Amino acid sequence: MADPSLYTYPSPLQGYENLEPLPNEFSDDGKSFANPPSKTKSESYNTFVSPITNDRRGGFDIHIYYLQTDNDETKFAHALWERIRREFPELRIYRVWDKPIGPHPLAMFEVNVFTPEQFGAFIPWLVINRGPLSALIHPNTDEPERDHTQRATWMGQPLPLTLKMFKKRQ
Template sequence: MGSPAERYTYPSPLAGFENAPPLPDEKNEDGKSFKNPPRDILSEAYTTFPEPLENGRRGAFDVHIYYFSSNKAYAKELWERIRREFPELRIYRFWDHPVGPHPVAMFEVNIFTPAQFGAFIPWLAIYRGPLSVLIHPNTVEGGEGVSHMDVERRNHSQRAIWMGERIPLDLDLFYAMGS
């Protein structure tokens, strides 16, 4: 399969800033961090997810919260709290068995806006307790030779964010579905 660097392409993080002046070397009062040049406007990423993230009805991020029989009661309490505190998010049922590439029981939450991500993910970092969490993007990508399963595989692996212990996903499922 090769390393992700061999399989994937990455747009330049400096796209749009190619002709910007050099950054200053001046440090802030803490003596460690750098002073950044001010901008007239905030980054659009505060209000709209960058492409190729899904900005539609599917949700830009899926949050999979995994549990085992030993912590199922805690997971149910967390599920209820999320439904009460974040009713604007899409919250799914409990799956007491593996579903798709997810090898253990879990429930899923969908995030639709940067504001929801900014509120929910820090909150979840505190309240997830003993549970492991996979946060993965939903991207809208295409092009020659790029299958939906290739995109899903990348979203669940190379672009994944984990809280707690990483649960090995069954990515072979994507290889089987993509062939």
């Protein structure tokens, strides 16, 4: 995992300074805060926030891992791959690798999503349907090591990645 102190983080309130305080009233559920309505929806509903790519590379990669020496997991991974291809044909779905490749420590296949709408549909579906398999979800920016570590999200058991391929050669 990447050391968070290696990176800088802009304030989440950048562009929202000097606004009126938010109300302290609760919503009807009695637990969540009532938020004032916005005049417009966040642009993040339509495009990924910078620096995530919004081009043919895809905004997010999802790597779905399986233990290649376990016949049941191998069959499950292939069935999941086929189901994803049938249910989400608009996504980019790569071949199933039967061995570790790149920084990935186990056999896997990769799915790319291109829009927040696709992300919002596919990720909840994967939460329910991934079975025993782990999945790495990472954005695509110009910082691949950070994307695979500090910006990554895991479903299931996190796996140690081989990061040396991301190190710049001097």
